[in-house]
Amino acid sequence: MSREHNAQAGVKVLADGAAEDASLAVRGAPSPLSRPIDRRSFLQCALASGAALGVCEFAQLAVLGAIPAWAGPQKQDDSRFTVEAKFYQKLPNNKKIKCKLCPRECTVGDRERGYCGVRENHGGTYYTLVHSRVCAAHIDPVEKKPLFHYLPGTLAFSLATAGCNVNCKFCQNWDISQVRPEQVPAEYAPPKLVAELAKQHDCPTIAYTYSEPVVFSEYLMDAADAGHEAGIRSVVVSNGYMQEEALKTAYGKMDAVKIDLKAFTESYYKDVVVGELKPVLDSLVTLRKMNKWTEIVYLVVPTLNDSDTEFRGLARWVKTNLGVDVPIHFTQFHPEYLLKNLPITPVPTLERAKAIADAEGLHYVYIGNVPGHPAQNTYCPKCQRMLVERVGFTASRMLIRKGSCPFCGQPIPGVWHA
Amino acid sequence: MSAMCSTNRRDFLKKCLTGAAVLSANGRMGLLAAAEQQEAALAKSRVVIARDAMLRGVGTTVDSRRMLSLLDSAMQALFDHDNPTETWKKLVRPGETVGLKVNALGGRGLSSNLQLVEAICERLQEAGIKASDIVVWDRDSDEMEHVGFHVSTGGNRVQCFGTDRVDYEQELVTHGSVGSRLSKILTQRCNVLINVPVLKDHDSAGVTIALKNMYGVIHNPNKYHPNGCNPYIADLNMLPEIRTRMRLTICDATTACFEGGPGYKPEYSWKNNALIVSQDPVALDYTGWQIIERKRAEKGLKTLEGDKRAPNYIATAADAQHRLGTNDPKRIAVVDV
Numbered sequence A: 001m002s003r004e005h006n007a008q009a010g011v012k013v014l015a016d017g018a019a020e021d022a023s024l025a026v027r028g029a030p031s032p033l034s035r036p037i038d039r040r041s042f043l044q045c046a047l048a049s050g051a052a053l054g055v056c057e058f059a060q061l062a063v064l065g066a067i068p069a070w071a072g073p074q075k076q077d078d079s080r081f082t083v084e085a086k087f088y089q090k091l092p093n094n095k096k097i098k099c100k101l102c103p104r105e106c107t108v109g110d111r112e113r114g115y116c117g118v119r120e121n122h123g124g125t126y127y128t129l130v131h132s133r134v135c136a137a138h139i140d141p142v143e144k145k146p147l148f149h150y151l152p153g154t155l156a157f158s159l160a161t162a163g164c165n166v167n168c169k170f171c172q173n174w175d176i177s178q179v180r181p182e183q184v185p186a187e188y189a190p191p192k193l194v195a196e197l198a199k200q201h202d203c204p205t206i207a208y209t210y211s212e213p214v215v216f217s218e219y220l221m222d223a224a225d226a227g228h229e230a231g232i233r234s235v236v237v238s239n240g241y242m243q244e245e246a247l248k249t250a251y252g253k254m255d256a257v258k259i260d261l262k263a264f265t266e267s268y269y270k271d272v273v274v275g276e277l278k279p280v281l282d283s284l285v286t287l288r289k290m291n292k293w294t295e296i297v298y299l300v301v302p303t304l305n306d307s308d309t310e311f312r313g314l315a316r317w318v319k320t321n322l323g324v325d326v327p328i329h330f331t332q333f334h335p336e337y338l339l340k341n342l343p344i345t346p347v348p349t350l351e352r353a354k355a356i357a358d359a360e361g362l363h364y365v366y367i368g369n370v371p372g373h374p375a376q377n378t379y380c381p382k383c384q385r386m387l388v389e390r391v392g393f394t395a396s397r398m399l400i401r402k403g404s405c406p407f408c409g410q411p412i413p414g415v416w417h418a
Numbered sequence B: 001m002s003a004m005c006s007t008n009r010r011d012f013l014k015k016c017l018t019g020a021a022v023l024s025a026n027g028r029m030g031l032l033a034a035a036e037q038q039e040a041a042l043a044k045s046r047v048v049i050a051r052d053a054m055l056r057g058v059g060t061t062v063d064s065r066r067m068l069s070l071l072d073s074a075m076q077a078l079f080d081h082d083n084p085t086e087t088w089k090k091l092v093r094p095g096e097t098v099g100l101k102v103n104a105l106g107g108r109g110l111s112s113n114l115q116l117v118e119a120i121c122e123r124l125q126e127a128g129i130k131a132s133d134i135v136v137w138d139r140d141s142d143e144m145e146h147v148g149f150h151v152s153t154g155g156n157r158v159q160c161f162g163t164d165r166v167d168y169e170q171e172l173v174t175h176g177s178v179g180s181r182l183s184k185i186l187t188q189r190c191n192v193l194i195n196v197p198v199l200k201d202h203d204s205a206g207v208t209i210a211l212k213n214m215y216g217v218i219h220n221p222n223k224y225h226p227n228g229c230n231p232y233i234a235d236l237n238m239l240p241e242i243r244t245r246m247r248l249t250i251c252d253a254t255t256a257c258f259e260g261g262p263g264y265k266p267e268y269s270w271k272n273n274a275l276i277v278s279q280d281p282v283a284l285d286y287t288g289w290q291i292i293e294r295k296r297a298e299k300g301l302k303t304l305e306g307d308k309r310a311p312n313y314i315a316t317a318a319d320a321q322h323r324l325g326t327n328d329p330k331r332i333a334v335v336d337v
Helices: A010-015 A019-027 A039-048 A056-064 A191-200 A213-229 A244-251 A266-273 A278-289 A308-321 A347-359 B009-043 B064-079 B084-089 B114-126 B141-146 B184-189 B211-217 B232-237 B281-298 B313-318
Strands: A088-090 A097-099 A119-122 A125-128 A136-141 A155-160 A205-208 A233-238 A256-260 A294-300 A328-332 A365-368 A386-391 A394-398 B045-051 B098-102 B134-138 B159-162 B173-175 B178-180 B192-196 B200-202 B206-208 B246-257 B269-278 B332-336
Touching: A097 A125, A125 A213, A155 A191, A191 A205, A191 A213, A205 A213, A213 A233, A213 A244, A244 A278, A256 A278, A278 A294, A278 A308, A294 A347, A308 A328, A308 A347, A328 A347, A347 A365, B045 B064, B045 B281, B064 B084, B064 B114, B064 B269, B084 B114, B098 B114, B098 B184, B098 B211, B114 B134, B114 B192, B114 B246, B134 B141, B134 B184, B141 B159, B178 B232, B192 B211, B206 B211, B206 B281, B211 B232, B211 B281, B211 B313, B232 B313, B246 B281, B269 B281, B281 B313, B281 B332
Parallel strands: A155 A205, A205 A233, A233 A256, A256 A294, A294 A328, A328 A365, B045 B332, B098 B134, B098 B192, B134 B159, B192 B246, B200 B246
Antiparallel strands: A088 A097, A119 A125, A136 A155, A386 A394, B045 B269, B173 B178, B200 B206, B246 B269
16 A cells, blocks of 8 residues: 555545544644645535536535434445446356456455455456545645656645555555445545546646555546546556556556555565565566656665665666666655554665665665655756755755756656646 | 363362372373373363254244254253253353354355344343343344344344444554454443354355354454465454453354355255354364365365365464464364254
């Protein structure tokens, strides 16, 4: 799942009433640049969009205040979030199916769900249960994804549904990624509404993030299409643990991709991620062949994936297979979820990772989750001058002109302003 | 839990006296041999299989009266007592709140039998448990209603609803490979757990009986199906919130499934007309597994091992890291009644 912290799940906490303060207390004050979309705004936009949403939103709003004291989460109307999945194969026996979305290839019996928990077999037809089922929505700086070579200083209308196809022990957003869709409050946000909301909030981009967009691929594809029709781009923040055909089809619609490469050993993927490394590396190569702008995040977890050997192996692999211009962000780990026993990554460890990657010849190596660190800025690989200055998630100075260094003319790869 | 728990003080003293006699007669070797024999006898886990060929009379529906009688036979054999109510008094005390964790996942035809649940509730009340202190529960109220349970959340009746009505705890609990949120029904509504699973084949785990039924207690069971659910099932059952509450498993084997589970497929199910009862969930699962294997052999199917889905989690549950019970057939006393 994504390493991007769902700092303040607006839809979620506001639908959950009393949970709001606790959520904020646990997670600290939100960044002033990260604005949750509250439920009222969501509904106002929805109403303004007319055809996109109907009166059922009013009904739902009315019901929210009337749940009996003993009752738990409100029952959601599953039918409007349920759409036939695109990536699966029907099997001959017992109405079973084989999911072809991610390398796990779950074989799923009738009335059962796959590992992700958001796809269900009904009588031999496989359905996604999370189409348009948004459990978290915020307006974030695109730097928060992080995407540093993509429209710096702009906002991304960021959203997530429940679910994930791995189970990282360090997940920051486990309360939405490691749950079934019915276990977390959600709003109905069809693709056209998402595009409209992005436009209304001056976001040139829709970002699919927080949980794991692999598991809501159908929704992501439809929202990207709706966005493009409205002049809004799409980016995805993903673990890249996906089958090639699904990747090409779904992420082919993206304007940029950020992949969480969680480690460079299979053992880490097996023990800490509950996934596999090789398919993720394959995805990165595929994205490269598709000429899709891609950045990589590597969360450095003390003692588990922070050896020189691993950093060097990763840097060499990137250089050989993707090229020296792919940005890599070495980011700081914070104890979360099932890995609360480890300390925050020391900054010198991150600096060591960067030094190794720099020495291997990679051009754009960043340090993440350490506000104010100079390695958050972009420097020209030729003249070494600073080209983009960042403070926290804000791009405070942007000097790149027409995709090049204004000082020496060196082309700087990325998706820059037109 | 082994049969050791049912040894009373008189039996214990008798056995000690026997040991003393052996010591005086044969010296040290005799003592060791006797001790070994004694240990073997004491450490056996009792698994009762109670059958009634006429459980459904001449029809297809389980007869309530015969079910109550079958349950009594099973409990009396398990606790070695003549009076059915007294057997329940060994298990629960007035004032305790008792959760019956049923399994409604298999849909109509392969979920915990209603007549069985009614019979358990009847005996619990006779043992002094208030009706409102009994909660019949599973993951989802709709699934429960679909298989015939009537959702009930108030009054002086037996309570019956799914976790969807009260949600899961916010805090994670962890053991080994498992990190999950527990149903508030388990943590807040009951201090005694009686497990009422169904005897079923399972396409990932091999079989799903007592131990795996605890997947219905957590918010994220979908995360624990890789590798034949091993070691997840064993780790989950180690959680103190489950382990300290678990007192008995009454497995509904009236209709069982030998292939194509866990969903109901009539062609792979059979009317077994039995209950399997034990305080050792590992021994019960091992015994249930053997029953399914025998049925598979009878139907000309491969063993689960041959089908590459042997329920290895049962051995994990018995290993030195878990010790949830025994899977050693020499230490399981199967009692047929």
